[in-house]
Amino acid sequence: MNFLKEAIVESKKAIKINEVPVGAVLVLGNKIVARAHNTKESDNDPTQHAEIKILQSYCKKIKNWRLNGYWLFTTLEPCLMCAGAIIHSRISKVVYCCKNSKYSTAKIIQELSENNNINHTISWEFKEDIGFQTLLLNFFKTKRDK
Amino acid sequence: MNFLKEAIVESKKAIKINEVPVGAVLVLGNKIVARAHNTKESDNDPTQHAEIKILQSYCKKIKNWRLNGYWLFTTLEPCLMCAGAIIHSRISKVVYCCKNSKYSTAKIIQELSENNNINHTISWEFKEDIGFQTLLLNFFKTKRDK
Numbered sequence: 670m671n672f673l674k675e676a677i678v679e680s681k682k683a684i685k686i687n688e689v690p691v692g693a694v695l696v697l698g699n700k701i702v703a704r705a706h707n708t709k710e711s712d713n714d715p716t717q718h719a720e721i722k723i724l725q726s727y728c729k730k731i732k733n734w735r736l737n738g739y740w741l742f743t744t745l746e747p748c749l750m751c752a753g754a755i756i757h758s759r760i761s762k763v764v765y766c767c768k769n770s771k772y773s774t775a776k777i778i779q780e781l782s783e784n785n786n787i788n789h790t791i792s793w794e795f796k797e798d799i800g801f802q803t804l805l806l807n808f809f810k811t812k813r814d815k
Numbered sequence: 816m817n818f819l820k821e822a823i824v825e826s827k828k829a830i831k832i833n834e835v836p837v838g839a840v841l842v843l844g845n846k847i848v849a850r851a852h853n854t855k856e857s858d859n860d861p862t863q864h865a866e867i868k869i870l871q872s873y874c875k876k877i878k879n880w881r882l883n884g885y886w887l888f889t890t891l892e893p894c895l896m897c898a899g900a901i902i903h904s905r906i907s908k909v910v911y912c913c914k915n916s917k918y919s920t921a922k923i924i925q926e927l928s929e930n931n932n933i934n935h936t937i938s939w940e941f942k943e944d945i946g947f948q949t950l951l952l953n954f955f956k957t958k959r960d961k
Contacts, residue, residue, distance in 0.1 A: 709880060713875065714875060715874060716870055716871055728861060729858070729859065731859075734856075734859050749896075749898060749923075750899025750903060756895070758861040759861075771932045772930075786918040787917070
């Protein structure tokens with residue numbers, strides 16, 4: 670299964686409710702165990718990004734905050750908040766298909782890891798998806814035009 | 816009212832349930848509108864730091880994720896996750912009484928701000944409280960000794 674495509678499917682659910690199209694899926698072994706999309710505006714909650722939502726709902730479900738061995742696939746390079754939460758949860762790997770245009774969280778986290786400033790190392794992989802990048806740009810263009 | 820002292824009162828509630836003693840209060844004008852402490856272990860949720868809990872509960876209550884004008888007082892320099900969430904919420908100022916011993920989130924955020932990489936600027940103030948620092952060190956020492 671193409672897990673990034675599944676994250677993109679989630680991101681399209683966000684567009685339908687006029688949210689920034691970010692979607693994510695959490696994977697263990699070769700199976701999706703949780704999925705979520707951004708609902709910040711709908712929930713009036715600045716923390717309700719796809720990644721935080723997945724962590725909160727899934728950890729509650731399994732009654733464990735430690736997600737060692739899990740992989741997270743997300744459409745957009747996680748913001749500082751989400752990257753921080755991912756480190757806390759001990760997720761093993763993050764795969765994303767669109768870079769943050771303003772700063773690289775992956776780079777900030779990597780530097781902190783190399784200096785032993787954080788106690789969990791995550792593997793970050795960027796797998797470009799032009800289709801999603803176009804979708805994201807179009808979303809913001811439409812917003813600006815309105 | 817000494818708002819940092821009130822944040823310390825919250826942090827002591829965390830110790831009572833065997834959580835890392837971090838407490839926070841949210842202030843508007845000269846009044847505490849929300850308070851919270853760390854419940855990560857109790858809730859089996861890696862995101863349940865005092866700061867995230869305050870944002871989630873208070874924004875839900877007022878049905879608005881924008882907290883411009885609000886100040887957050889917290890015992891410990893916010894982690895990356897919490898600092899990211901604070902930026903998203905547009906809180907105006909963060910005051911803390913104990914520095915993160917491993918890295919300075921305030922410095923990372925300030926650098927991003929100066930390079931215009933984030934679209935909200937927060938004022939950070941460190942007001943040392945030796946009493947709280949001793950309390951935190953003792954908490955970890957007791958943990959290690961057990």
